[in-house]
Amino acid sequence: VxxxxxxxxxxxxxxxxxxxxxxxxxxxxxxxxxxxxxxxxxxxxxxxxxxxAKLTFLEESLLKQAHEESQKRDNSTEEDSEVERIAELRRKGRGKEGLKVLKNVDANYAKSLYLFENKD
Structure with missing residues (x-):
């Protein structure tokens, strides 16, 4: 313009x-x-x-309905994304047999030993 x-x-x-x-x-x-x-x-x-400047009864009803539908959609989307996130975490943390696989256990153990040593 x-x-x-x-x-x-x-x-x-x-x-x-x-x-x-x-x-x-x-x-x-x-x-x-x-x-x-x-x-x-x-x-x-x-x-x-x-x-x-004032909404009619019909306009108020439609606005309320739109807000409710929006909230339902937002809640549904949040629940769906949380379910998907948990499923993805489970997939990443499981091996072929469905058990969690720890990699480099010996290296991690050696690195964490100092945490348990007594420092008097």
């Missing part, structure tokens, strides 16, 4: 100043400079009609 836009001459005079300001902010090419959704809904343009 690069700020190369303008309101159509057929409607520019029918728009409120608040509307023009809000649309101009939303058309900002730099995303971080644009207002957040919360700022838009709490802004002066939407605030001109209080009915727009």
């Amino acid at each position: 690069m700020r190369k836009w303008r309101f159509r001459t057929t409607v520019v005079n029918q728009l409120s100043t608040e509307c023009k300001e809000q649309v101009t902010q939303l058309m900002e090419p730099e995303p971080k400079s644009r207002p957040t959704a919360s700022a838009v809904f709490n802004g002066t343009w939407i605030g001109m009609d209080s009915r727009l």
Whole structure:
């Protein structure tokens, strides 16, 4: 868009100043400079009609349903990834017979002996 836009001459005079300001902010090419959704809904343009700032019963119900579905999906994903992680750990830690295989036991034993020596 690069700020190369303008309101159509057929409607520019029918728009409120608040509307023009809000649309101009939303058309900002730099995303971080644009207002957040919360700022838009709490802004002066939407605030001109209080009915727009409040969710209808249907909108509230759908929003609640969407939140619940999102939480279920997140919980399911967390459980699935935890199960997969445990299964992977088990696969990595088991040998052909299903027993854990310790490698270089003698070398590890020798390296850890100093931990058990008495230092009086």
